[in-house]
Amino acid sequence: MDCIRMAEESHRQDSAYLLIFIMLLTLTILTIWLFKHRRFRFLHETGLAMIYGLLVGVILRFGIHVPQSMSDTVLECAVNASPATLLVTFDPEVFFNILLPPIIFHAGYSLKRRHFFRNIGSILTYAFMGTVISCFVIGLIMYGFVSFMKVVGQLGGDFFFTDCLFFGAIVSATDPVTVLAIFNELKVDVDLYALLFGESVLNDAVAIVLSSSVVAYQPAGDNSHSFEAMAVLKSFGIFLGVFSGSFSLGVATGVMTFTKLRDFPLLETGLFFLMSWSTFLLAEACGMTGVVAVLFCGITQAHYTYNNLSRDSQDRTKQLFELLNFLAENFIFSYMGLTLFSFQSHVFNPMFIIGAFLAVFLGRAANIYPLSFLLNLGRKNKIGMNFQHVMMFAGLRGAMTFALSIRDTATYARQMMFSTTLLIVFFTVWICGGGTTPMLSFMSIPVGVDSDQEHSPENMRSTKHESAWPFRIWYNFDHNYLKPLLTHSGPPLTATLPACCGPLARCLTSPQAYENEGPLHDDDSDFILNDANVSSLYADVTVSTDASGSRTMNPKHSGAGPFKDSRDGELDPAERDVAIRGTRLVLPMDDPLEPPTTVTLPPPIL
């Protein structure tokens, strides 16, 4: 068999493997539809994808035999034939560079920024301190177990303290995917949702940085795997440097705006997609954390860049990332299922597995309960015990834990970790994920909360009171200077900057921004500076002015965030475009064929 035919054979195999995955995804989508259709909620789509993956893994493992002659020829032609096994061993690079970015970016792009920032202190505490606590608790417990196993003679290879810490770091990353989906569908209390989601998104980043700090700390000699106070400090320094570097990078690229391409939505969408992806890659190439960078890039883009996009591109980008996120997520989870049988060097050690489950449970408890207690000392809006129990329960492990553990499976310790991690992911996604709905009703946490209720004036006023002064300063700065500088919305800089900066302001303000300036400009700025009527900012509709001078009330496209259910824009009076000059009010309906309800208003008193 010569190499050309070999290459063709290998190509055919590659296609077949890829086809298996695509079929798996197709099957998953069909079943998801069935579940949604029948309102069946005890098994989430990610759990389902894993089950299908498992089944295909069993079939591939026990049903299909690769002829021996094939694998011999592969070696001969290795230079030209592409590796047929590429897709089965599933290069972790593909995982990190291709599948992960859209998921994380989508999380940032669709983040409900208002609830997130209202709880930012608690979220950061759980994500940073909590993950570090969890990592060390798990690491110490595992070290105890491993030492015991060594004494008993149950350990078949080396397992150092740094390995235990590494394990602690990777299993401390909770997964936003499943929680997000379930909580979003059930409309759970928004604060609980924000806490869990914010924590799980950020602790992915923390876990990555922690685990690579542990690896970086590992001494070159390979024989002194002990732990020193100096090294801890060094790791902490690395941690801070990497995190802040990634954060700045993400914000910097997110802020970069392109406002000249509005006439070509295809180019605009393409550019948006590429810039988001390159943020991730740039961070990784610089040795920083792509996940952190792309997360903050997404948040920044939703806040600034989104406002500069054409309407068409706004729809396109949100739909594109929604789809990419959906496909990547299901791909990852079916792949996890597949790995259980297709991975060749599993090491299942019952004692280690029991220890790991115990450690994960205790590590999560050591994160949630003590920190909640401390946070409640400072919070006006306390985190109740039922919330804490749900947070404890909903600490699912998912894509990130898997990705970190499959990245290196060379040593005995790493193989054992990988096998154990896989079991932890399966258990938490199926049992904890499936049990979330019963758990919520058992804890008597209200579901079906209409987030519109959240917008009542009383609620809003309390939000305002809750917000600390740094937040208020930031908000004013953002509204008066950053938004006008980076987007076309908001008052022109010429109005907000002091008179001495006049020329600079004129040069930095886009022509569109001046359209906001007009006879009503004073009203507009009064509106912003007057904190008393802040409650009116949270009305659910946006009044904007179009070229024909008619006022349009548009509850859907509030121009605030890329997703329908994101009500963050209401924080921002600038988005209301309150210049009232029009004569008609049009309320567009969902059905595009339905003629819009047209209401004629009297002209405003000027």
Next chain:
Amino acid sequence: MDCIRMAEESHRQDSAYLLIFIMLLTLTILTIWLFKHRRFRFLHETGLAMIYGLLVGVILRFGIHVPQSMSDTVLECAVNASPATLLVTFDPEVFFNILLPPIIFHAGYSLKRRHFFRNIGSILTYAFMGTVISCFVIGLIMYGFVSFMKVVGQLGGDFFFTDCLFFGAIVSATDPVTVLAIFNELKVDVDLYALLFGESVLNDAVAIVLSSSVVAYQPAGDNSHSFEAMAVLKSFGIFLGVFSGSFSLGVATGVMTFTKLRDFPLLETGLFFLMSWSTFLLAEACGMTGVVAVLFCGITQAHYTYNNLSRDSQDRTKQLFELLNFLAENFIFSYMGLTLFSFQSHVFNPMFIIGAFLAVFLGRAANIYPLSFLLNLGRKNKIGMNFQHVMMFAGLRGAMTFALSIRDTATYARQMMFSTTLLIVFFTVWICGGGTTPMLSFMSIPVGVDSDQEHSPENMRSTKHESAWPFRIWYNFDHNYLKPLLTHSGPPLTATLPACCGPLARCLTSPQAYENEGPLHDDDSDFILNDANVSSLYADVTVSTDASGSRTMNPKHSGAGPFKDSRDGELDPAERDVAIRGTRLVLPMDDPLEPPTTVTLPPPIL
């Protein structure tokens, strides 16, 4: 340096390489925008992408030195570290399985079906006979050159007759990308457009099948590279089998409809995407031609499945494939530019190159001129000499030629072919692609043809006359039986099938289809059966009825094809949903903020 750090280093490098590509694409998009903005047309975006690729290739080749120690460690850790070179050598599998399908699918999905089918006979002649002629002419000329070079001693390795034929097959594939873009923008005569586009899409498929037939024909002994009549017949058999197999597979998967998912556009779009991709993979895995399968899958889906999608999914799918096509295209062309410097084993043989350019020119001429002469004997609407010259000139070589030649670069002959092919692609894309606009005006071919003029009654009547009887039979069959069976549009089967098939028809008709049945049903079928007023079918607007009973004239969403400029739906009276029950006519504008112009019509006479 241990393996974990090695893996991290390699990951960083991978990210950097991918980043370079993304940056390249970003740069290309920005420049494209600049070109579009300034209406500069002499260099097309694909040519531009190649230039940027070339520049980066030069930088990578001469600017960056990989430290020797790195490459040594790579070998040690090869088991765990992912190959850092993967992205630079650019696995052809990625090309075939990931980048090519969206381009070809998009071509099928956005095909202007009416013009395509009006010229189907000529297109098939050029694509099938023409490509075979071109392949053999090029093969023979190259064999002459190679034999001469062997005598002169200019040849550094083996070069058999089958290699020449293989070369002929791969350089006979003309590229639809550039032609499509230029002609679409300039609004060139629709028939010329259809001929060129149809030919270039189909001959990609023909070239793939031809080249693999040549390889399959190659005797196992490797020493008898002669050519026999028997083998030609065998190749022809393989060719027919593979082509028809791929065609059936594509149509079969394209026809598969999913009508229950309309409530979940995300799932629907995901499923649509996956099914289209799996068509490609399934065909490849079965040893057939994915390109042919996915092309006809796209055409079939645009014709049937598209009508079953929800409005939201219709928009999403067309935008998604437009974007994927755009990105994949630019990625491929920048990669081509990059390869000129990054590929390590180029063999540039001046004599071979001169011979190849000559052969490509003569091969194209032997395709176009004789076949046009023969076709003109049968065509009422002759293909003029100026059209023939443009077709000759616009035979650009692009993505497919490149993909086929990079697939195997093991032998001396293949390396020489690859290098030469690269030069041919560069030359045709830059010189022929850039010269298309001047060429058109030199040949006095009208540009800026408003395709609405094509819809005048006289034109339409001539179309009807031109259409051969097989087409008319197919059209009636499609309209009366296939469309009702596979989509929700058209008359219900209960109306079109003979009475004896009543129960079967009732069981196969979807509930929505019955909505078309009503008091006006007789008018509707009269309309279809009465050929005399066929011209009125080509009006540019679609009158549809929504639930509220108002008539909506919608020139944009005619429900006929996924793209705005596709006017194929006018062939199909069923799509007009002529049930006239409403009272109001709403003409939606492009600007969603603009209140729609509302025109109140008198109620129709029932």
